Amino acid sequence: MANTLKANVPAGRAHEGAPERRVTLAFLGVGLLAMLVGFLLGPPQALNYAGINIYDYLPLSSYYQGLTLHGVLMALVFTSYFICGLLLYLPARELGMRPRMPGAWAAFWLMTVGTVLAGAAMIADTSNVLYTLYPPMQGHPAFYLGLAMVVVATLVVAYLTWDMYLAWHRANPGQPTPLVTYMSLVTWIMWAIASVGLAVGVVFLLLPWSLGWIDGVDPQLFRTLFWYTGHPIVYFWLLPAYVAWYAIVPRQGGGKLISDPMARLVFLMFLLFSIPVGFHHQYADPGIPMAWKLVHNITTAFVAIPSLITAFTVAASLENGGRARGGKGWFGWIGALPWKNAAFTASVLAMVTFIFGGAGGMVLASFNLNLVVHNTAFIPGHFHITVGTAVTMTFMGLAFVLIPHLSGRALRAPKAALTSVWLWFVGMMIFAVGMHWQGILGVPRRSKISDMSPELADVYANAAFPAMLSGLGGLILFVAGALFFYVMIGTLLRRRTAQTPPDVEFTDTVSGPYEADGTPKRHVMLMERLGLWTLLTIVLVAVAYAPTIIDQVSGYVGVPGMRLW
Numbered sequence: 001m002a003n004t005l006k007a008n009v010p011a012g013r014a015h016e017g018a019p020e021r022r023v024t025l026a027f028l029g030v031g032l033l034a035m036l037v038g039f040l041l042g043p044p045q046a047l048n049y050a051g052i053n054i055y056d057y058l059p060l061s062s063y064y065q066g067l068t069l070h071g072v073l074m075a076l077v078f079t080s081y082f083i084c085g086l087l088l089y090l091p092a093r094e095l096g097m098r099p100r101m102p103g104a105w106a107a108f109w110l111m112t113v114g115t116v117l118a119g120a121a122m123i124a125d126t127s128n129v130l131y132t133l134y135p136p137m138q139g140h141p142a143f144y145l146g147l148a149m150v151v152v153a154t155l156v157v158a159y160l161t162w163d164m165y166l167a168w169h170r171a172n173p174g175q176p177t178p179l180v181t182y183m184s185l186v187t188w189i190m191w192a193i194a195s196v197g198l199a200v201g202v203v204f205l206l207l208p209w210s211l212g213w214i215d216g217v218d219p220q221l222f223r224t225l226f227w228y229t230g231h232p233i234v235y236f237w238l239l240p241a242y243v244a245w246y247a248i249v250p251r252q253g254g255g256k257l258i259s260d261p262m263a264r265l266v267f268l269m270f271l272l273f274s275i276p277v278g279f280h281h282q283y284a285d286p287g288i289p290m291a292w293k294l295v296h297n298i299t300t301a302f303v304a305i306p307s308l309i310t311a312f313t314v315a316a317s318l319e320n321g322g323r324a325r326g327g328k329g330w331f332g333w334i335g336a337l338p339w340k341n342a343a344f345t346a347s348v349l350a351m352v353t354f355i356f357g358g359a360g361g362m363v364l365a366s367f368n369l370n371l372v373v374h375n376t377a378f379i380p381g382h383f384h385i386t387v388g389t390a391v392t393m394t395f396m397g398l399a400f401v402l403i404p405h406l407s408g409r410a411l412r413a414p415k416a417a418l419t420s421v422w423l424w425f426v427g428m429m430i431f432a433v434g435m436h437w438q439g440i441l442g443v444p445r446r447s448k449i450s451d452m453s454p455e456l457a458d459v460y461a462n463a464a465f466p467a468m469l470s471g472l473g474g475l476i477l478f479v480a481g482a483l484f485f486y487v488m489i490g491t492l493l494r495r496r497t498a499q500t501p502p503d504v505e506f507t508d509t510v511s512g513p514y515e516a517d518g519t520p521k522r523h524v525m526l527m528e529r530l531g532l533w534t535l536l537t538i539v540l541v542a543v544a545y546a547p548t549i550i551d552q553v554s555g556y557v558g559v560p561g562m563r564l565w
């Protein structure tokens with residue numbers, strides 16, 4: 001049954017196209033610009049692992065300035081812009097509604113001023129604290145203020161999506177929320193609860209401390225607040241990609257989504273389990289009781305389940321497409337998929353990469369295995385095939401459709417686009433093998449190899465081959481990114497076409513949210529009770545975090561700031 005219903009568009013909110021396209025283009029365009037700068041700083045780091053130092057030739061004061069810029073621009077800025085564009089525009093399109101435009105532009109400008117502030121502080125060499133912001137390293141107040149503004153801007157967009165959903169519901173009582181809107185809204189609810197830790201840590205600890213209003217910050221408390229947000233932020237990045245994998249990619253592949261209710265269940269599970277797991281980043285932290293580390297180890301196993309379900313549902317939906325296109329046999333359907341379509345191929349290669357990224361995550365989640373590779377090159381290996389490929393390449397695939405559509409310009413050089421995603425895939429695979437392997441051999445992360453201490457010489461000597469792989473991967477990625485940005489910039493510099501290029505299309509479903517008689521399925525309506533699910537999430541989060549946070553607040557140890565650069 002089709003996903004579409006005879007929905008009413010609330011009076012006065014019907015969308016006409018251009019204004020929401022413009023603000024979405026602004027979000028995606030500036031996001032890509034942040035990615036471009038972050039991307040240029042990537043290869044020097046890959047080469048660093050291979051023992052090749054090109055920092056002396058770059059306009060950077062240190063390795064750590066480059067690493068901070070790279071991490072903040074890629075992980076925090078590029079993702080925030082892109083997600084705000086996607087999770088506002090896609091629901092608006094699905095509902096046929098316009099978001100409140102002054103709010104959307106306010107969010108865009110808030111994020112942009114925040115990015116400029118944080119960016120200027122990093123460029124001025126005042127805030128080389130890396131993207132994890134760990135005190136007692138202390139950055140400039142403008143850096144913290146800027147990042148806080150970026151987070152607040154995302155919450156404004158969360159509100160705008162919620163506002164559209166409410167208006168739609170008033171006009172369509174008793175109907176299940178259309179799927180893309182449901183997935184987007186659940187992502188925003190999760191993020192609204194998850195972002196509290198980072199917001200509190202930055203606004204009440206780091207910012208006043210950097211201004212000299214408070215003398216010291218407790219590093220252990222800040223780390224706990226940071227990872228309270230820092231784990232679920234990875235699902236804030238991933239879930240917009242999942243929206244595409246469920247609602248857009250099956251259609252690009254010529255098929256239908258196997259199950260709409262299953263997609264809803266997956267997102268609901270992410271709401272419940274994304275947050276109470278942050279201690280799996282802190283297994284080595286002394287200030288957290290062992291028993292609570294174990295609890296977060298177990299909840300981490302729960303949060304992998306919705307991804308495992310996704311693997312099966314999305315693979316089945318792709319198979320549905322491959323067979324509809326004439327593929328036969330056990331594997332023939334794979335070859336029948338539209339591999340010449342860069343947008344489709346980007347997302348599917350992103351999925352393939354995530355099989356390995358997810359497996360690595362399960363290794364990291366296991367307490368005793370984690371201790372072997374914590375703080376080694378294994379970790380950047382893991383996150384470059386999760387956020388750096390599974391998420392980023394899905395966004396690249398969406399950009400191939402949305403940038404032409406939103407800007408009214410045809411895609412430049414579609415073959416170069418296709419080559420760029422294959423090269424990104426190959427480059428990242430080689431890079432990641434090198435990084436995971438080095439990590440197992442004990443090579444630390446966040447270290448400039450040319451400044452290594454003599455004690456580590458043996459470690460590096462043992463890791464020469466995987467280190468070379470990381471460097472090689474970085475070079476391939478440089479070519480991949482250069483091609484990608486050639487396509488993007490080339491598209492934006494083109495003349496407008498007479499006809500607006502086509503938009504992303506949402507998929508039909510094999511099993512939709514309605515029974516054959518047209519009534520909504522009961523379990524779908526149960527999943528509609530978002531207030532209840534949100535409450536349950538808050539309870540779970542409180543149980544998982546309150547005892548430790550209360551403990552850490554009551555034993556607060558204020559440490560003065562340091563500048564190590």
Ligand code: HAS
Pocket residue numbers: 132234235237238280281300303304307308310311312314315318334348351352354355357358359360361362364365366370373374375379382383386387391
């Ligand atoms: Fe992670 C560290 C555990 C997922 C990102 N992670 C990080 C850091 C980042 C990050 C940035 O437990 C570093 C933070 C720092 O700087 O210190 N991670 C996990 C687990 C998962 C996981 C259990 N991580 C992600 C995702 C990320 C991300 C997603 C970004 C988007 N991670 C950890 C742990 C650490 C960690 C520890 C701390 C390490 C330490 O010691 O510091 C799970 O969510 C993974 C579940 C995923 C799966 C895979 C399912 C596969 C799918 C693809 C299907 C393919 C198809 C294709 C359909 C089980 C869905 C078919 C196609 C055909 C053509 C046939």
Ligand code: CU
Pocket residue numbers: 230231232234278280281
């Ligand atoms: Cu995590």
